[in-house]
Amino acid sequence: MLDLAILGLLQEGDLHGYEIRRRLRDSLGLMANISFGSLYPALARLESAGAVRGIEAGTASPLATGAAMGSLSGELAALRSKRTAIARPKKSKKVYRITDAGRALFTELLAAPATSDDARGFSLRVSFAKYLTPELRVSLLQRRRTQLQDRLSEVCTAAQRNDLDIYARSVVDHTTQGVRQDIAWLDALLDAERERSRPDLTHPNPGGQTMAPVND
């Protein structure tokens, strides 16, 4: 799970641990911050497996810092205009770079059958869905949809019980509603996939962004 997230982020540029954590929170939909107690062991794990290489980015190391800066420039520009501080990781410590083996591992993990109905793992895979083939994308979405639908019907039949107090009832209802909206979201994504697989229609570009190719 974490390995997939790390490899996916490193595909788009070299990063150090702290920054990986931030991206996991902001760029991906992961609301719960992963802890450093997970992150650093995961990085060590990946490095010993040959999937990433740690590059020492000492105070005076122009080539490595250059690579790290490049992937951060956009964020820096945005933030510098608003606040004074926000120091970039100018001279911190280790910067990690993905290897060819790491890229292969990423592809393998991304297409893996997504064991169990884990919401975090699913969101993560959707975040990296541009690296999947259209077929794998659709099957990923449909698998999740089936899981949620099954869960929903189970919970709904069990939620007819009236022995719940107002608080427990409220939690169950709110959760149920959330699942329904997840399903609606999946339906929208699936519709978009079908739309994208059928390129030519009467209108060359009806909805503007809708027909655009996957933006990288």
Place this chain on the structure above:
Amino acid sequence: MLDLAILGLLQEGDLHGYEIRRRLRDSLGLMANISFGSLYPALARLESAGAVRGIEAGTASPLATGAAMGSLSGELAALRSKRTAIARPKKSKKVYRITDAGRALFTELLAAPATSDDARGFSLRVSFAKYLTPELRVSLLQRRRTQLQDRLSEVCTAAQRNDLDIYARSVVDHTTQGVRQDIAWLDALLDAERERSRPDLTHPNPGGQTMAPVND
């Protein structure tokens, strides 16, 4: 986290492990099934701490089975009318019963400051909110509201970035929307709390269920 859940469920009747797992999924809003690898160690932990007592419910043990059956009767009636099977845990193994120390521990854990912004832990506490004082209920809800609001503003400012492809963008947007609805849910709960603390108005019982005392 799990300890709190187990103690809360055992407050309403003796249960065995398998049934605790089911209730965690159905009655409480926890969508992700907790694993037995968490549950059984947690039960052992609580038993060695003196918070619960394991009662052997052998094939011929009328008193223990009686207690266990009592808490299951409603569910049984509902299910028996629909399907033929669904064997009740007639002669399984261990049934757990909460102790006085366990009840004290439950109260302590429930009122605890809810470290970190964990969604599962929060939902759990709301499910058991009827055991809290109105003041603690409101502070629990407001604390969570503040957390979500902070997260939301952080993510929103960071989500202005346009370097996300459509999939990552969709995940971020959907997550953001989910957080907004969580906040709206909290607002509704807080409104209900304020309503409940102000019993007398022009209409004695305007909304039917609204003014009813907390249903146990």
Place this chain on the structure above:
DNA sequence: CAATCGTTGTATCGATTCGATACATCTGTT
């Protein structure tokens, strides 16, 4: 009847993740 399969139920193992904590460096403020 007996073979078989699905459900219920308890239990444990290794690996992953969490939450807390420590510590070092850099930056801005007083």
Place this chain on the structure above:
DNA sequence: AACAGATGTATCGAATCGATACAACGATTG
């Protein structure tokens, strides 16, 4: 210069996960 706060790496013990094994019972079917 002293200090506080953000940035950054790292590790420890405990909680949790996912897989797996095992046993007993009920229902279906040959």
